[in-house]
Amino acid sequence: MRPLFWCLVLAAAFRLSPPLADGIIASSSGYATIDERTIGQGEMILYGLEDISFSERMPLYPVLMSLLDRHAPAWLAPSAGWLLWLMPLALVLALGRILHSWGCGLLAALLSIPLVGVMIPAQNDMHLFSVGFLLTATLLAWRAQAPSARSGLAVGLAVGLSLLCRSTLFFFPPVLCAYEWAAGEPGTAKRRWKGWALLILTSYLALAPWVRANWMLNGKAFPLEGQRSDAIVIAGAMGFVKSLDVCPRDLAGPPDGTTALPWAVREVSLHPALYLIACARRVVFVASLHPVLFLLGAAGVWLGRRREGCRQTALLAGYLLGMHCMMAIDERYMRPLWPLLSVLASSAVLRVIDPWTSGPPGRPPMGIVWACLAPLLGLGLYAAAEVWSYPRRVRAGSLAGALKAHPESAWLWAESGRRRLKEGDAREAAQYLARSMSLAHHRTITIDHALALLARCGKKPPVIEPLGFDWTTEELLRWDILRTMSFLQRDRLADAAEAFDDFRRRVGAPILRSSDQWISMRGPRIDAPALHDKLILRHFSSELSALPLRQKAAWLMSLDRLLRVPQETWLDLAAELAGNGDPRTALKALSFVDAHSPAAAELRRTLAGSGRREPPISAPRPAKGDRPALAKDKR
Secondary structure: OHHHHHHHHHHHHHHOOHHHHHHHHHHHOOOOOOOHHHHHHHHHHHHOOOOOOHHHOOOHHHHHHHHHHHHOOOOHHHHHHHHHHHHHHHHHHHHHHHHOOHHHHHHHHHHHHHHHHOOOOOOOOHHHHHHHHHHHHHHHHHHHHOOOHHHHHHHHHHHHHHHOOOOHHHHHHHHHHHHHHHHOOOOHHHHHHHHHHHHHHHHHHOOHHHHHHHHHHHOOOOOOOOOOOHHHHHHHHHOOOEOOOOOHHHOOOOOOOOOHHHHHHHHHHHOHHHHHHHHHHHHHHHHHHOHHHHHHHHHHHHHOOOOHHHHHHHHHHHHHHHHHHOOOEOHHHHOOHHHHHHHHHHHHHHHHHOHHHOOOOOOOOHHHHHHHHHHHHHHHHHHHHHHHHHHHHHHHOOHHHHHHHOOOOHHHHHHHHHHHHHHOOHHHHHHHHHHHHHHOOOHHHHHHHHHHHHHHOOOOOOOOOOOOOOOOHHHHHHHHHHHHHHHHHOOOHHHHHHHHHHHHHHHHHHHHHHHHHHHHHHOOOOOHHHHHHHHHHHHHHHHHOOOOHHHHHHHHHHHOOOOOOOHHHHHHHHHHHHHOOOHHHHHHHHOOOOOOOHHHHHHHHHHHOOOOOOOOOOOOOOOOOOOOOOOOOOO
């Protein structure tokens, strides 16, 4: 009875810990949102539509979220969410049984409830990756207890499934084989090289459809995400402990469009001491998130050091910690680690309280493991099949054909509306987006619809208050941009300036924090106001990129009354307009450039020799009595 008593006591202590309790409240409040870009990538894959951002994220999570959010029956999505939430707890229970006893698994599962509660599946892909990570840990402990081709194949399969979600474990198979070779007896390599080769081959075989699709679409056979980790790689090389709220390229990183890794290697070689100190501070930061759990986990590793399963579990935990601490870190990156540490901490507690329970482990509960592996394997096979056929379907399919075949899809109507807006048909774009909103209400589609109505300058867009817990920062920024542009169209400069100030304040706080950190580390001054304006212009340019090029130019000219648009932006825009066959608008854009600029003079001569005339352009104005009305509109 003693182990059960201490299980309940310690579980209650952890359960009532304020940080963990706050995490449960935040995750159970229903205000978590799914990234629409993730949904978009999943929909592009499922419908076979061309996606320029296809390589930015591994496919398993986008496909899963797209299926649950847009395709599954209403009753299935909540059930799948509960299943995804319970799977880490079941794997922790099984891992505790393999490493120590059922009491260890029970205690670890109880301790993991608040830790897993923070990782609700809808927030990001860390929860799905945690399932693959814990599945790898459980199968790894089973393999250490009974090495065989079957157990090695199972470990490789679990690693491969996790790689389809995130590429964190990409280097773990060779690291594991190198550890076993170094720790094994003489002659181990001759006996086990076939098993090692099978494990490595199985791990990377899951990436074959992904590599093939990237090669056929982009001509690049890379097995990882495309530039997704650039921000944390750059910030880590610069010496930041945590990931930044702004793009680190803007502070002192490599120029836009350049590869991050070579720059990071050069930066680390120039400042090795700063980098090593930052890595040590990241380890301290991770330990400070749950210090008691971290210390008990380390104690569990030490007390169980004679068991190979415990040593390999510690190797996996150390690998995850080391990989992330080489780069700038975010708290959510460590979420897969906490349930694993719960198992090690529980084993330490039970070894001290009741050492008689620390005998040889019994038969592993593989039924629990296979029950968790089966749905993840099914999802992985489905996603891999969709990715494998994706290049062929992209060549043969079209958005119009997909919409005709699936007229009930809200996402297809919204994507059709966005493309029509880009083509210049704002009226039809608004109709398509309105149709999408009638099928399913999503905030991103609401904002896109308001943008189409503003571009059309027709009927008033819906009046909504962007307040409440369910609005993300990005959505609030987009709404501030729409309010600003709406007031500028009506020449209401005072109201436009007020909306623009709201936007500046929302954007400015992270810039000041990041620049202050950089100054404290390196010393050189950062021109925070200039960086602030650059980021503001980037947000506006990103929003206006949804418009036709000519209308984007007109709206930038209106924006110049509030924000000094850099001359480089006008030059790039003029060159793009000229290449698009619109020399009159290009000359209009060049009027905002210094008359003595050699580049502007050269472009003017080129445009003058083109001999083409276009009708003049002016900033869009709403029709009389038909003004767009956005939130906080003062009449």
